[in-house]
Amino acid sequence: MENEWINDPQSPYWLLIIYALCEDAKQNNETKWEEYLSEITFSNRFFPKNNAVFMEIDQQAKSAETVIPAQSLLYRARIYKDPPNKNLMDYLREELGYSEEKWQKEKTKFSEHNIEYQLKLFLASYNGIDMPKGNDKESLALTRAVKRWRSSKFKGYNKKDSMPPPPDKTPAGRANPNCISYTYLSEDQNTPIYEVRPTIGQNVSVAKFKLIKDIRVYDISKPIVGNRPEDIFPKLFTLISEKFSLPYNGNEIEYLPTQYLAEYIKHLGFDGIRYNSSLNKGGKNIVLFSKDCYEIISSQLYQISNMELKFGEPKILPIEE
Numbered sequence: 341m342e343n344e345w346i347n348d349p350q351s352p353y354w355l356l357i358i359y360a361l362c363e364d365a366k367q368n369n370e371t372k373w374e375e376y377l378s379e380i381t382f383s384n385r386f387f388p389k390n391n392a393v394f395m396e397i398d399q400q401a402k403s404a405e406t407v408i409p410a411q412s413l414l415y416r417a418r419i420y421k422d423p424p425n426k427n428l429m430d431y432l433r434e435e436l437g438y439s440e441e442k443w444q445k446e447k448t449k450f451s452e453h454n455i456e457y458q459l460k461l462f463l464a465s466y467n468g469i470d471m472p473k474g475n476d477k478e479s480l481a482l483t484r485a486v487k488r489w490r491s492s493k494f495k496g497y498n499k500k501d502s503m504p505p506p507p508d509k510t511p512a513g514r515a516n517p518n519c520i521s522y523t524y525l526s527e528d529q530n531t532p533i534y535e536v537r538p539t540i541g542q543n544v545s546v547a548k549f550k551l552i553k554d555i556r557v558y559d560i561s562k563p564i565v566g567n568r569p570e571d572i573f574p575k576l577f578t579l580i581s582e583k584f585s586l587p588y589n590g591n592e593i594e595y596l597p598t599q600y601l602a603e604y605i606k607h608l609g610f611d612g613i614r615y616n617s618s619l620n621k622g623g624k625n626i627v628l629f630s631k632d633c634y635e636i637i638s639s640q641l642y643q644i645s646n647m648e649l650k651f652g653e654p655k656i657l658p659i660e661e
Contacts, residue, residue: 373583411550
C-alpha cells in the first residue's frame with residue numbers, strides 16, 4: 341500500500357510525531373512554570389494560587405524522598421581572602437609571644453631583613469621539607485608553629501568562619517529568603533569549588549561537614565522512570581529540577597520561585613533539598629534547613645590553577661544509524 345509506512349513505528353513519520361508531542365509537552369511544562377513564576381513575582385508573593393507546580397511537588401514527594409545517613413560527609417567552599425600562610429603565621433606569632441600590635445610591627449622586619457628565616461618558613465609550610473635545626477628563639481618558635489600547623493584540622497577558614505552567616509547577615513539565595521540562614525553543601529569536594537566561581541590563582545577554603553543524624557531530603561535531582569508509553573514525554577518535575585539548579589548570578593527576584601518551593605518542601609517536613617549542580621556535571625548539592633544535624637570537622641586550602649571547559653554538538657534527536 342502507498343501509505344504502508346504510516347503503520348511502521350520505526351518510520352520517520354512516527355519519529356516526527358513523537359518529536360512533535362515531546363515539544364508540545366515541553367512547551368506545556370514551560371507555560372505552567374511561567375504562570376507560577378509570574379504569579380509569585382508580580383501577584384501573590386506569599387499565597388500563590390497556581391497549583392500545577394505544587395501538585396507536581398506533592399505527587400512526586402514519595403519517590404523523591406531520600407534519606408542520607410548519619411556520618412555522611414558533605415562539603416562547603418568559600419573564597420579564601422586571607423594570605424594562604426595566615427594560619428601558620430598566627431601560630432608563629434603565638435609561639436613568639438607577640439601581641440597582635442607587636443606582630444604588625446615585627447613581621448615587616450622579618451620579611452625585609454631575614455631572608456633565611458623566610459626561606460625556612462616557605463620550605464616548611466609548602467614543600468614539607470624538614471627545616472634546618474637551630475636553637476635560636478626564632479628557629480625553635482618556627483619548628484613548634486609548623487608542627488601545630490601540620491597537625492591542625494583547619495588549614496583554611498576556622499570552624500566559626502566555615503559556618504553559614506548568621507540570619508541578620510544572610511542575603512537571599514537559591515533556597516533561602518533574606519535573613520533566613522540555610523546551609524548549602526555538596527556531596528564531593530570539587531562541586532562546591534565550582535559553585536563559588538573562583539578565578540585562576542584564587543585560594544578556596546573547603547570545609548568538611550559530618551552529619552550527626554539521618555536526614556530526610558527531597559531529591560529534586562531524581563529522574564522520573566516509568567514503564568507507561570506517556571513516560572517518554574518531558575515531565576514538569578524535570579523542568580522544576582532544571583529551574584532549581586539554574587544559576588541566577590545574585591538576582592534576588594529570579595530566586596523567588598525556588599525560595600517558595602524550598603519553603604513549601606520544608607513545610608512538607610523534609611530536612612532539606614538535594615539538587616543537581618549546574619556548574620559541575622554529575623555533582624550534587626544539598627541545602628539543609630537546620631543547623632542541628634551536622635558538625636564541621638576540618639577545612640583544607642586549595643589554589644585554583646586551571647579551569648577546563650569541554651563542549652560538544654547539541655543532541656537534536658537520538659537517531660541510531
